[in-house]
Amino acid sequence: MTQPGDRAPAPGALTLVQDFANTADLAGGHDSLGAAGDLAALCAAHGLTDVCFDETDIGEARRLREALRDVCEAHTGVEVPATSLAVLGAMLDGAPLTLSIDAAGQASAVPRPGLTGLSALTAELAARIVVAAADRTWPRLKACGAHDCRWVYYDHSPAGRSRWCTMSICGSRAKMRAYRGRGRPINASVVPTRS
Structure with missing residues (x-):
């Protein structure tokens, strides 16, 4: 999936989480979760070829996506809404993980x-988030601070303090709005006059 501002995608395990969260492009007005086949295609692109969905999964998948975006936005210092925590809690209850130990x-x-359908996808997302939390990459998966964007991006900056998907678009707009919102008081002594 193409990232704004030529950002590199999230590393490893987080790529599926990022791509799933970005199935809605708010700025472009496009939602790529229109049918069960769209979910299956997303999963197949990430190596999950044995997961099947039906049309009833679409609405729940969208709720899961928006709750994940809210969690990613929390990585920029915003509190996760209680409704999103409830959605995630309910969906994770139906998508348990187990501990596996290899040879x-x-x-x-x-x-x-x-697990089947959306429960299988939810569990896979959860397993990948567990990996990312362990390797400390999870807090760097963030949702853009622009409320008309909310694109989920991976913060590759050294300090990990990025707030927008791209500074040249969303960051510039936010700074311009803040500048205009402050207003500039007019100092009468500075205003040129004609003699």
């Missing part, structure tokens, strides 16, 4: 076998 002794959280 080399490595442990990982994986979706419980037998």
Whole structure:
């Protein structure tokens, strides 16, 4: 998926989370979760070829997406709305993870076998977030601070304090709005007069 401002996508496990959250392009007015096939295509693009969806999954997938965006926005210092926490809590309850240990002794959280549809996708997203939380990349997946954008981007900046998906578009607009909002008092002694 193309990132604004030529940003690099999120690393490794977070790519699916980022791509799922960005299935709605608010600035462009496009929602790519229109049908069950759209969810299946997204999953297939990330190697999840055995997950099937039906049309009833679309509305819930959109709710999950917006709740994830709210969590990513919290990574910029905004509080997650209680409704989004409730949505995530309910969906995660139906998408449990289990601990898997491989032959080399490595442990990982994986979706419980037998999950289908949106529960399988939710569990996969959760497993990838667990990996990202462990490697400390999760807090750098952020939602743009521009409320007409909310694009989910990965903050590659050294300090990890980026607030907008791209400074040249959303950041500039926000700074211009703030500048105009402050207004500039007119100092009568500075206003040129004609003699």
